[in-house]
Amino acid sequence: MKWDPEQILEDIGIVAKLCDIEINSDIISIEILPMPHKPPPNLPKGKMFTQSA
Numbered sequence: 001m002k003w004d005p006e007q008i009l010e011d012i013g014i015v016a017k018l019c020d021i022e023i024n025s026d027i028i029s030i031e032i033l034p035m036p037h038k039p040p041p042n043l044p045k046g047k048m049f050t051q052s053a
Contacts, residue, residue, distance in 0.1 A: 005030040 009025055016023040 005032070 008030060009028060012028060013023060013025065
């Protein structure tokens with residue numbers, strides 16, 4: 001499955017709006033990492049890493 005990072009950001013905004021939550025798109029970043037997918041060792045405090053199959 002091919003995914004589009006810009007579409008993901010748009011979808012997050014739509015879901016947040018449905019929940020009456022305002023999200024500034026500047027606080028969300030998407031980084032595409034090559035395989036194997038491993039959490040970045042220098043992930044800033046308060047940030048989250050998710051892994052897709």
